[in-house]
Amino acid sequence: MISHKNDAALAELAAGLEAWSTQAQWTPARVFTRFLPLKNHERVSPILRSGDASLPITTVVTEAGIRYGLDFGTGYSHGLFLDQRANRAMLKTLRPKRLLNTFAYTCSFSVVAALTGAETLSVDLSRKSLDRGKQNLALNGITAAGHRFINDDALDLLPKLGHRGERFDAIILDPPTFSRGNNGRLWQVEQHFEDLMLAALEVAGPTCAILLSTNCTKLNPTVLERQARGCAKIKRRTTEYTRTAGEVDFPPGHGASTLWMMVR
Numbered sequence: 629m630i631s632h633k634n635d636a637a638l639a640e641l642a643a644g645l646e647a648w649s650t651q652a653q654w655t656p657a658r659v660f661t662r663f664l665p666l667k668n669h670e671r672v673s674p675i676l677r678s679g680d681a682s683l684p685i686t687t688v689v690t691e692a693g694i695r696y697g698l699d700f701g702t703g704y705s706h707g708l709f710l711d712q713r714a715n716r717a718m719l720k721t722l723r724p725k726r727l728l729n730t731f732a733y734t735c736s737f738s739v740v741a742a743l744t745g746a747e748t749l750s751v752d753l754s755r756k757s758l759d760r761g762k763q764n765l766a767l768n769g770i771t772a773a774g775h776r777f778i779n780d781d782a783l784d785l786l787p788k789l790g791h792r793g794e795r796f797d798a799i800i801l802d803p804p805t806f807s808r809g810n811n812g813r814l815w816q817v818e819q820h821f822e823d824l825m826l827a828a829l830e831v832a833g834p835t836c837a838i839l840l841s842t843n844c845t846k847l848n849p850t851v852l853e854r855q856a857r858g859c860a861k862i863k864r865r866t867t868e869y870t871r872t873a874g875e876v877d878f879p880p881g882h883g884a885s886t887l888w889m890m891v892r
């Protein structure tokens with residue numbers, strides 16, 4: 629999938645892919661291109677550039693032995709965020725017992741945690757994404773028991789979980805930059821991430837690993853850490869911070885800014 633903002637970028641990326649696949653002696657079965665417009669309503673579905681057009685638009689990929697469904701026909705996101713590879717690997721090593729995956733999308737973090745024996749709760753505003761998440765669990769032979777999916781606004785749900793006494797030892801916070809939540813409420817990560825961190829700390833168990841992740845370039849890991857330290861102080865929790873190594877295919881300034889907040 630080549631994502632591009634203009635024709636010049638598409639030409640450069642396509643030439644790069646061609647040079648690399650010649651060198652690696654590897655021919656991709658299919659190549660799709662996707663135009664990234666400035667405005668959401670101008671988004672269009674990806675276009676098949678090369679390969680067999682008669683193949684289904686969906687496929688299954690494997691990362692670290694785990695299977696995920698992709699759908700190249702769904703417009704903006706095809707189902708798996710590659711810049712979260714190191715964080716999925718990190719979650720696997722943490723082996724949580726109870727994962728809260730907010731803004732879960734297709735639930736890749738839930739699949740990873742479920743495979744190491746965790747109970748999971750996946751929350752997303754999009755029912756369709758959660759359905760794809762359920763399919764991802766099933767693709768990996770995980771049965772439904774111990775895995776919950778809640779179609780709700782994460783900001784509304786977190787306090788309810790807190791009041792019910794639910795506690796987690798791993799929490800994923802990977803919200804979009806902008807969104808319209810329940811009741812048309814506007815979510816802007818730059819303004820609201822600290823509220824989300826404070827709400828997450830209310831459901832953090834005695835020890836808890838919280839992934840802080842955003843595509844907003846203004847919230848780099850240094851800013852995220854400063855905000856997280858402030859929230860931990862308000863909630864009187866001791867914290868340490870761990871950064872996963874960047875991905876070679878996402879050089880600095882590309883991909884999500886991420887940071888693990890380890891609560892003790």
Ligand SMILES: C[S@@+](CC[C@H](N)C(=O)[O-])C[C@H]1O[C@@H](n2cnc3c(N)ncnc32)[C@H](O)[C@@H]1O
Binds near residue numbers: 712730751800
């Ligand atoms: C950046 S994606 C999350 C990616 C996911 N963490 C992963 O690695 O696959 C953002 C998701 O947040 C969901 N979303 C947006 N606003 C929301 C809200 N207020 N509450 C819950 N989910 C929301 C969107 O439907 C979308 O699936």
